[in-house]
Amino acid sequence: xxxDLLVIGTGISGLTFAIKVAEENSKCTITLISxxxxxxxxxxxxxGGIAVVRNLKKDSTEKHIKDTLLAGDEGCDPDVVKFxxxxxxxxxxxxxxxxxxxxxxxxxxxxxxxxxHSENRIVHYKDQTGKQIQExxxxxxxxxxxxxxxxxxxxxxxxxxxxxKTKGNRCYGAYVISQEEEKIIKISSKITVLSTGGAGSLYAxxxxxxxxxxxxxxxxxxxxxxxxGLPFVQFHPTALRDKVNGxxxxxxxxxxxxxxxxxxxxxxxxxxxxxxxGALAPRDIVARGIQKQIQKQKEKFVWLDGSSIPKTIWKSxxxxxxKTCSSIGIQLPQDPIPVVPAAHYFCGGIKVNQYSxxxxxxxxxxxxxxxxxxxxANRLASNSLLEALxxxxxxxxxxxKSLQKPLPDNAFYKALPEWDGEGYSKNNTLEDVQTLRxxxxxxxxxxxxxxxxxxxxxxxxxxxxxxxxKVQQLYHQNELTNGLCELRNLVSIAYLITKxxxxxxxxxxxxxNHDYA
Ligand code: SIN
Numbered sequence: 001x002x003x004d005l006l007v008i009g010t011g012i013s014g015l016t017f018a019i020k021v022a023e024e025n026s027k028c029t030i031t032l033i034s035x036x037x038x039x040x041x042x043x044x045x046x047x048g049g050i051a052v053v054r055n056l057k058k059d060s061t062e063k064h065i066k067d068t069l070l071a072g073d074e075g076c077d078p079d080v081v082k083f084x085x086x087x088x089x090x091x092x093x094x095x096x097x098x099x100x101x102x103x104x105x106x107x108x109x110x111x112x113x114x115x116x117h118s119e120n121r122i123v124h125y126k127d128q129t130g131k132q133i134q135e136x137x138x139x140x141x142x143x144x145x146x147x148x149x150x151x152x153x154x155x156x157x158x159x160x161x162x163x164x165k166t167k168g169n170r171c172y173g174a175y176v177i178s179q180e181e182e183k184i185i186k187i188s189s190k191i192t193v194l195s196t197g198g199a200g201s202l203y204a205x206x207x208x209x210x211x212x213x214x215x216x217x218x219x220x221x222x223x224x225x226x227x228x229g230l231p232f233v234q235f236h237p238t239a240l241r242d243k244v245n246g247x248x249x250x251x252x253x254x255x256x257x258x259x260x261x262x263x264x265x266x267x268x269x270x271x272x273x274x275x276x277x278g279a280l281a282p283r284d285i286v287a288r289g290i291q292k293q294i295q296k297q298k299e300k301f302v303w304l305d306g307s308s309i310p311k312t313i314w315k316s317x318x319x320x321x322x323k324t325c326s327s328i329g330i331q332l333p334q335d336p337i338p339v340v341p342a343a344h345y346f347c348g349g350i351k352v353n354q355y356s357x358x359x360x361x362x363x364x365x366x367x368x369x370x371x372x373x374x375x376x377a378n379r380l381a382s383n384s385l386l387e388a389l390x391x392x393x394x395x396x397x398x399x400x401k402s403l404q405k406p407l408p409d410n411a412f413y414k415a416l417p418e419w420d421g422e423g424y425s426k427n428n429t430l431e432d433v434q435t436l437r438x439x440x441x442x443x444x445x446x447x448x449x450x451x452x453x454x455x456x457x458x459x460x461x462x463x464x465x466x467x468x469x470k471v472q473q474l475y476h477q478n479e480l481t482n483g484l485c486e487l488r489n490l491v492s493i494a495y496l497i498t499k500x501x502x503x504x505x506x507x508x509x510x511x512x513n514h515d516y517a
Contacts, residue, residue, distance in 0.1 A: 008192070
């Protein structure tokens, strides 16, 4: 099949992009693929919300810009920060028009506080903002007859000049696994959009779902597309220590914004020794402060004390956290919550321009898998859903224009080769794939986590190289499966993070190497 647009990933950025294009041009053919159910992905787990300047009596775009730049620790592109903050209201209004509900107080949007913000500006839906947005966008995307949705399809590789034996420096679509048919299909497309998220699954403890395996990042790397800032992996300071149904559960930063305090087991507000803003300092400072505290004490967690937040607020603003904590015996507000930092967000990714196009023509990247210049060395809380909305819009408008320009004809796309899977045998490798994935997580958590040293990075690189060799062997001998594809991407991203980390000779934002302290 030859499509005008192939969108890979169905979180807020991919869905918004597809809706925008379909609204503007009902003739444009769009295929949307998701690795799992359309609703599964990082977006639906986002609790916090969207940072937007709404209260002009107190807040201003200048203040939001300043907070973003400060959190980014001199790593942001100031032009990008400016237009993202300035376009925020337009994009939020659109989302509301499409049917997304946000919490209100006296007819006005309720604005929450989060770390690193100088004003209350987080627009949210209780503690389930992402889920609310995901459901509305999913329902809307299904109304367009020109959008084909393929669930349970895994990205294998992008189709480039390497496959077509041409020199156009373009992307021509992608090879994807149909998990149901157990075969690799070719989807040729004039424009390909990656909205595949980050790779939190590289770490043993992550707020991301297990499908966050950097599939777009890995495919872009193999297509020789520039990736930037991968060592800037943000750890969220407060994930519930105990896994719930096998998953890490996030405790939104908005809990600290509403008055929650962080205590060590001696009941001291230890973060005040790190930063006068304490629990509401930017995320990098808070996560490091907690990790440092954990390394000093016997207990491998700190307490999030929400006793100053009335029960009625817990129940109305944070119903999901209230319910989840209660299910494991933590009664709010009186019981403190044991929390630990967890891998949360990739500030870096595929380098893109101000319209989200990568250096490979016809390949766009939006959302967490992109490096737009907004986040710099440390993303400001609740700026990620905002970035996704702003860049999905910009990318959509740019793609519509690009489709009017001369492009290879349909015959060219049809003639692109099918996936060459010859010589592969049936899989007997599931166990190996899982074992190698766990080993990789152990290495990244122990040696390439919140704190690094030159020695830990060097040792990690050697171990990752060893795993890489094993994964290559599996890849060349076996039929590709979803699990093997994920592992192939994870090991590549682990290698890149570790390698690029060794090139960084100073501490900035979320990046911290003890040897440069
Ligand atoms: C949170 O709710 O604390 C997470 C929001 C974000 O990652 O920006």
